[in-house]
Amino acid sequence: MIECRALCTRVGSFQLRDVSLTVPAGGHAIITGPTASGKTTLLEVIAGAAMPTSGHVIAGDVDVTFAPPESRGIGLVPQHGYLFPHLDARRNIEYGAVGQGLVDDLARRFGVDHLMQRFVSSLSGGERQIVALCRALAARPSVLLLDEPFSALDATRRTAALTEFASLQREWAFTVLHVTHVESDAILATQRFEMNDGELRSASTAI
Amino acid sequence: MRTRTSRLTIAHVSAWALGAMLLLFLAVPIILLVVLGGAGIGGALRDHDMIAALETTFVTATIATFLAALCGSPIAYALSRAKFRGRALIAAIVDLPLLIPHPVAGIAILLLVSRDTAFGSTLLDMGLRVVGTPAGIVAAMLFVSAPLYVSAAREAFARVDRRYEFVARTLGDTSWSAFRRVTFPMARRGLASAAIVTWARAVSEFGAVVVLAYNPKVVSVLSYDRFTTGGLRDALPIAATLVVVSIVPLLALRALRYDRSNEAV
Numbered sequence: 001m002i003e004c005r006a007l008c009t010r011v012g013s014f015q016l017r018d019v020s021l022t023v024p025a026g027g028h029a030i031i032t033g034p035t036a037s038g039k040t041t042l043l044e045v046i047a048g049a050a051m052p053t054s055g056h057v058i059a060g061d062v063d064v065t066f067a068p069p070e071s072r073g074i075g076l077v078p079q080h081g082y083l084f085p086h087l088d089a090r091r092n093i094e095y096g097a098v099g100q101g102l103v104d105d106l107a108r109r110f111g112v113d114h115l116m117q118r119f120v121s122s123l124s125g126g127e128r129q130i131v132a133l134c135r136a137l138a139a140r141p142s143v144l145l146l147d148e149p150f151s152a153l154d155a156t157r158r159t160a161a162l163t164e165f166a167s168l169q170r171e172w173a174f175t176v177l178h179v180t181h182v183e184s185d186a187i188l189a190t191q192r193f194e195m196n197d198g199e200l201r202s203a204s205t206a207i
Numbered sequence: 208m209r210t211r212t213s214r215l216t217i218a219h220v221s222a223w224a225l226g227a228m229l230l231l232f233l234a235v236p237i238i239l240l241v242v243l244g245g246a247g248i249g250g251a252l253r254d255h256d257m258i259a260a261l262e263t264t265f266v267t268a269t270i271a272t273f274l275a276a277l278c279g280s281p282i283a284y285a286l287s288r289a290k291f292r293g294r295a296l297i298a299a300i301v302d303l304p305l306l307i308p309h310p311v312a313g314i315a316i317l318l319l320v321s322r323d324t325a326f327g328s329t330l331l332d333m334g335l336r337v338v339g340t341p342a343g344i345v346a347a348m349l350f351v352s353a354p355l356y357v358s359a360a361r362e363a364f365a366r367v368d369r370r371y372e373f374v375a376r377t378l379g380d381t382s383w384s385a386f387r388r389v390t391f392p393m394a395r396r397g398l399a400s401a402a403i404v405t406w407a408r409a410v411s412e413f414g415a416v417v418v419l420a421y422n423p424k425v426v427s428v429l430s431y432d433r434f435t436t437g438g439l440r441d442a443l444p445i446a447a448t449l450v451v452v453s454i455v456p457l458l459a460l461r462a463l464r465y466d467r468s469n470e471a472v
Contacts (some may be wrong), residue, residue, distance in 0.1 A: 013414045044373075046377070047373075047377055048377075049370075049373045068381070068382075069373065069376035069377050070376045070377070070378075070379050070380055070381055072377075074377065075377055076373075076374060076377045080372060082368070082370050082371055082374045084371060084375075084389055084393070085393065086393055094376025095378050096375075096376070096377075096380070126458065127300045134432075136377070136378070137378075137396065139378050139379060141377075162216070172358060
């Protein structure tokens with residue numbers, strides 16, 4: 001479960017104002033909204049990259065508002081992957097992995113097992129995103145934050161990745177907060193939120 | 208239209224000519240030195256004083272570079288990452304040695320370590336004599352070259368997007384292990400370049416070194432010594448050898464930069 005209670009922060013002149021949301025354990029919430037509406041900032045505050053000026057972040061039953069990122073149990077797939085360029089794909093996925101078998105299993109399930117020896121610079125944008133997703137999943141977080149994780153994938157690979165991701169989420173029952181611009185990603189959603197100008201303007205429960 | 212094109216051409220030619228004049232002014236004396244003194248390099252390398260000076264120069268420059276990297280890296284990292292009160296003051300202190308003449312830097316260090324000061328007498332009590340020893344040479348080299356290391360290392364750290372560190376922390380790393388596993392390896396070429404520039408600067412230092420330790424002689428002091436006692440003819444082989452020795456690390460630096468510029472990330 002992930003919960004934000006009246007979360008506020010300021011980044012330069014931008015303000016995140018009074019954001020409250022709750023995603024129950026195993027839920028998959030989609031956040032949509034225009035560019036610069038605060039979606040990425042919200043994920044950064046939840047993950048611990050930015051501190052809130054007020055409000056709370058609750059992961060499971062624990063208040064992690066001021067906990068360091070490594071002890072929150074919250075994984076992140078950033079918008080551009082941010083794969084470590086000095087490591088090959090395998091060592092990227094292994095970086096925080098809880099087991100070697102998991103690395104190979106994830107790579108096979110997401111169809112990147114043939115790329116494991118390749119360095120980041122030789123991967124396409126879509127391949128980087130899938131490797132970044134595998135890297136975050138291999139750490140087995142209880143909450144996973146996704147920031148446009150499939151934006152560089154073509155339609156076919158996107159559908160395959162979404163299907164595999166949905167299957168994995170059912171198996172592992174982790175909680176997902178997913179920022180996207182793509183309407184078809186909503187197929188995974190159990191909840192839907194919309195951000196605008198630093199505020200969570202509307203929320204609805206899907207299906 | 209024609210007049211405008213002519214003006215542009217004149218501007219281009221003038222700019223190139225001015226740039227070429229500066230390049231020639233920088234390169235020709237060095238080329239002359241190597242060409243005219245090059246024949247004497249072999250002899251200089253058989254000269255016992257020269258061999259001793261080279262050994263002293265390399266050892267002290269390497270120690271100074273190691274100390275600059277060891278103590279300068281945390282400062283460079285903090286300046287590139289953290290926002291804190293006094294940051295501008297620390298940056299100014301680090302840049303200070305670049306702004307003062309090097310003999311003045313030597314005098315300043317001499318004031319600190321002379322036996323008349325509490326610090327200097329404490330060092331002497333501990334058996335560490337600075338003036339006229341390799342320790343003094345290291346101190347002088349460190350003072351004038353450490354700012355170059357901090358500046359270049361700061362730039363190297365700043366080039367590593369801090370989001371890489373943050374991603375590493377979401378994967379379970381502490382801030383230290385994220386630095387060790389991500390930031391440092393990603394900045395290592397820049398840090399190596401910084402160390403090479405620092406070493407080359409230390410090797411070529413004269414002004415501060417000569418104030419603190421005329422003896423044992425480093426190569427720059429030896430070339431000055433030969434110039435004052437034997438004139439240009441005696442100084443030339445020593446000076447040419449120093450230039451060749453300085454060129455090697457610069458070529459290594461160029462190779463590293465070339466390597467980096469060809470590396471797609």
